Each structure stands twice: as structure tokens, then as C-alpha cells.
């Protein structure tokens with residue numbers, strides 16, 4: 001067999017946005033390659049629905065996946081790869097793509113391109129393009145063995161529109177394996193912040209250390225964000241200091257965002273912060289230091305005190321909203 | 325407790341990088357090679373575990389950058405000895421090839437814990453540690469922000485994006501660390517002196533039972549380039565009120581994002 005296999009992740013039976021994103025891209029690549037798309041689903045989810053997004057076959061691995069278990073996930077994906085025997089395997093570059101995918105790749109003895117932001121067909125094979133060195137460089141990655149595994153940076157591709165069509169569901173029974181139990185869950189703490197709000201936001205207003213306090217953040221950044229329907233984000237310095245939750249942190253170890261508009265207030269522009277937002281379409285920097293590195297990346301820069309500029313800006317935005 | 329820490333020698337984060345001729349990598353001249361912050365966190369955890377529980381903290385690195393200097397730096401930060409995989413054939417290998425070399429070296433030493441960074445700051449693959457674990461047949465825990473030993477078990481908190489999970493299991497284990505897991509200690513001059521006489525073993529692939537073919541890469545990189553340059557930005561003029569007004573006009577009429 002051949003074709004492109006996509007891991008369609010779901011949460012409690014509802015497919016994640018990333019699942020559709022990967023299927024959309026897979027369909028496009030498969031059309032160029034003249035091959036087919038299939039999906040792998042772990043546990044209970046409405047598999048046939050994926051047909052509308054181009055999956056001809058869905059390999060449904062039947063087992064209890066209600067708790068995240070790396071070893072079990074790797075076994076499940078391995079079983080699906082053996083059944084589908086794909087040329088290419090696409091996995092979202094979120095936790096599963098960083099934690100389980102490379103282990104699967106080692107088991108298969110193949111290679112992986114991590115966190116790709118582009119995929120294209122060249123010489124009959126899929127080639128990935130991806131940021132490296134905190135986004136300072138981009139490079140192509142090619143995989144010479146089968147299946148070629150690519151993990152994709154979330155929100156790199158548009159959501160596809162569904163078409164008519166169902167999918168054939170192939171069930172794979174995953175036998176229990178005691179060795180999965182070598183790691184057990186003690187406690188799970190889910191975050192209060194809906195992370196999707198930030199990673200999928202079209203507009204973001206982010207604040208840094210300069211906000212000085214939780215109150216500063218709540219009275220300057222959040223209302224400014226609200227005035228243009230933007231999500232609020234922060235630097236690590238701000239979240240470490242407790243001005244925001246860590247789930248609002250943007251950067252190399254935080255969220256990677258890609259909005260139309262990114263307003264950075266009191267943010268110096270450290271390389272690790274830039275790694276998370278440098279692809280934003282329009283970047284506005286508000287900083288009282290004219291030499292702050294963020295200005296090198298800003299479309300528009302305001303040299304000034306954010307405590308003075310932000311409320312004025314908010315007033316202008318609100319006036320604009322009123323004017324319709 | 326025998327703890328291993330895998331260290332990769334990578335360019336300092338603030339380095340301005342240039343693409344080398346042929347675009348298959350970076351210009352390495354003039355680069356300051358460092359232990360990245362992720363691995364520094366891992367090293368601090370490894371050293372403090374060993375200080376608390378006894379045993380040994382061994383550093384591993386597969387040649388890249390200035391590996392020997394960075395291993396010496398790691399020894400000054402509390403590592404007991406170091407193993408350097410030094411073989412020209414590792415140059416063009418991929419994550420799985422690196423993992424094979426590391427796993428082979430680790431196997432020879434019989435460790436209880438292997439600590440790695442969550443990602444190397446150059447390739448940002450987040451691949452090698454999980455591959456090492458697979459090759460050793462150990463479980464692995466990714467993106468760990470807190471780690472402790474409880475009897476013969478480990479307890480780790482992993483950051484999964486949207487949730488944090490505390491998990492437990494029996495040793496051995498491979499762990500990848502967030503840089504926030506521990507604050508690296510300051511290097512003291514006497515430690516730098518001491519590090520010079522600590523054991524740093526160089527091993528080639530044959531000594532690890534591997535060959536160049538065994539680590540031939542499946543993943544190859546090419547066409548390195550800087551990201552598309554951003555159109556030149558501009559700083560606005562006038563007092564704060566005028567700048568705010570002008571910004572809103574530009575966002576609306578020029579950039580068309582509001």
C-alpha cells in the first residue's frame with residue numbers, strides 16, 4: 001500500500017481543529033502525488049465523518065485512550081502504520097507529536113521532520129520546510145525512508161471545507177500490554193485558560209515585564225485587548241512574575257502564535273519571545289527604549305511609556321468601534 | 325543512583341547566524357558554543373540528585389560544535405565524568421543516528437536515569453530523547469518541570485500544553501526537561517580547575533558497536549535560508565496622543581488589520 005496517513009486527534013470524540021488542518025493538507029499533497037489519504041483515530045470518535053475531509057479509509061484503534069499514555073499511543077500508531085503501510089505519516093506538532101512521534105519513528109527505523117510550517121511535493125516525495133534556531137533560519141527536511149514522518153506546527157494551514165463522502169472504517173484491536181503501566185498518572189491539572197483562544201487568535205495584545213504587576217496587566221493589557229476583540233498574551237518574564245498565567249506565555253517554551261495583528265507593550269524582544277510571534281503579519285511595538293530589539297521586527301513602533309500610550313490607544317480603538 | 329545527562333553543544337542563543345555556502349548548514353566560524361539552557365536545567369537536576377542520593381553523574385555528548393569545551397563546562401558544573409562520541413561519521417547523521425550513539429554509550433554504563441533537554445536550541449527537533457528511550461526499552465517523560473525520586477520510583481510533572489500531569493513509575497527512565505526545572509549553579513573557579521582533571525573519554529562508533537552505515541541518516545536538511553525579511557518598520561512621531569491616533573489610522577488604512 002501507499003498514500004498519506006494522518007493522525008486525526010480528538011478530544012472525547014470531537015475531532016480537534018488540527019485534525020482537519022492535517023487532512024486538508026494531506027488531501028492537497030495526495031492530489032499532486034496521485035495517491036490517497038487515510039486517517040488513524042485512537043479510540044471512540046465519529047470516524048466516517050473524516051470522509052468529508054478526504055480520508056478514504058480510517059484506521060480506528062480500539063482501546064481505552066482516556067488517559068494519555070505514551071507507550072500505549074506508540075503501540076497504537078505502530079499498529080496503524082503496519083496496517084496502512086503509508087509513504088507519509090502526518091502528526092500535529094503538539095504534545096503527542098513531540099512526545100510519542102519520535103519514539104514511533106525510532107521503532108519504525110525511519111526519520112522525522114519536526115514542526116514543519118510548509119509541506120510540498122518535490123520529485124514525487126513530500127518535503128517539509130521548518131523553522132530552526134528559534135526561527136532565525138528555515139530549512140528543508142527530506143526523509144529517505146518509509147514512512148516519512150512529519151510533525152506540523154499547529155495553525156500552519158487553513159481549515160478545509162468538507163465535501164460529500166464517507167470513509168471506510170477499518171478497526172484495529174489493540175491488545176492490552178502490561179508494560180504500558182510502567183508510567184501511571186497521579187494527578188492532572190487542566191489549565192483555566194482556553195489555549196485555543198491564544199493560538200488561534202487573529203489579534204493579540206501582549207505585555208511584558210514592564211507591566212510591573214498583575215493589576216498593571218489587568219488594567220492596561222486586558223482592556224486594550226478587549227477593545228479590539230484580541231486575546232491577551234505575555235512574555236515569560238511577565239508570567240514568571242505572576243502578572244498572568246503561564247498558559248498565556250508566548251515564545252519558544254510558550255505558545256506559538258501567528259495573528260494578523262500583534263501588539264507588544266513593554267516587551268524587549270528576546271529571541272525566545274520572538275520565536276513564538278515573529279511570523280505575525282503586523283507587529284506593533286510600544287517601548288520606552290528606542291533601542292529595544294523588538295523595534296527591528298515591528299511594522300509600527302511607538303517609543304513611549306506604555307502606561308500613557310496604551311490607554312490612549314484603547315480610547316481610539318473604542319471610538320472606532322462606536323463609529324462602526 | 326547513576327544519572328546521565330545528554331548535552332549538545334549549540335550556538336549561543338543570541339548569535340547572529342549566517343547560512344554557509346551550499347545552504348546545508350550554518351557558518352560556524354566565530355560562533356560561541358554553549359550548553360543550552362534546557363540542558364543546563366537537566367544538568368542541575370542530575371548533579372543535585374547525585375549529591376543527595378550518592379552515585380555518579382555522567383555527561384554524554386555526540387560531537388557537534390565545541391563538544392569537548394562544553395563537556396568540560398558541564399564537569400565544572402558538577403558532572404563526575406564525561407563520555408564524548410567522537411567520530412567523523414556522526415557529522416551528517418540525523419536524530420535517530422545521534423540517539424543510537426547515545427543509547428549505545430549509556431548501555432555500557434548501566435544508568436538509572438537519563439536527563440535531556442526538551443529540545444536542542446539549534447535543530448529544535450525534540451526527537452533524540454524519546455528515541456534514546458525507545459532504543460534502551462525504557463519509558464520516557466517529556467517536558468518535565470519538576471522531578472523527584474521516591475524510593476525506587478520517580479515522580480515527574482510534565483507540561484502538556486493546556487494541562488500539567490504528575491506521573492510516577494519505576495526507574496529507569498528518560499526525562500526531557502524544561503529550562504525552568506532548576507536554576508543552574510554558578511561555576512566556581514576551583515570547580516573549573518577540578519574539571520580539567522576529571523575523566524573525559526572519547527569513543528568512536530566502533531567502540532560503541534556501531535558503524536557509519538548503522539547511523540546513516542533518513543532525515544537530511546538543505547536549503548537553509550533566513551526567514552523572508554519583514555518590510556522595514558517605522559517609528560511614529562509626535563506626542564503620545566498623536567502617535568495613538570496615527571497608529572489606529574495606519575492599522576486601518578495601510579495594514580488593514582482592524
Ligand SMILES: Cc1cc2nc3c(=O)[nH]c(=O)nc-3n(C[C@H](O)[C@H](O)[C@H](O)COP(=O)(O)OP(=O)(O)OC[C@H]3O[C@@H](n4cnc5c(N)ncnc54)[C@H](O)[C@@H]3O)c2cc1C
Nearest residue numbers: 208209210235236237251252253254266267268273288306
Ligand atoms: C530557555 C529559555 C526559554 C525561554 N522561553 C521564553 C518564552 O517562551 N517566552 C518569552 O517571552 N520568554 C522566554 N524566555 C525569556 C526571554 O529570554 C526574556 O527574558 C523575556 O522574553 C523577557 O521578557 P520581557 O520582554 O517582558 O522583559 P524585559 O526583557 O525585561 O523587557 C522589558 C521591556 O520593557 C520596556 N519598558 C519598561 N518600562 C516600560 C514602560 N513604562 N513603557 C514601555 N516600555 C517599558 C523596557 O525598555 C524593556 O525593553 C526564555 C528564556 C530562556 C533562557
Ligand SMILES: Nc1ncnc2c1ncn2[C@@H]1O[C@H](COP(=O)(O)O)[C@@H](O)[C@H]1O
Nearest residue numbers: 330331386440441443444449450451452
Ligand atoms: N548530539 C547530541 N549529544 C548529546 N545530547 C544530545 C545531542 N543531540 C540531542 N541531544 C539531547 O536531546 C535533547 C533534544 O534534542 P533534539 O531532539 O535535537 O531537539 C537535547 O536537549 C539533548 O539533551
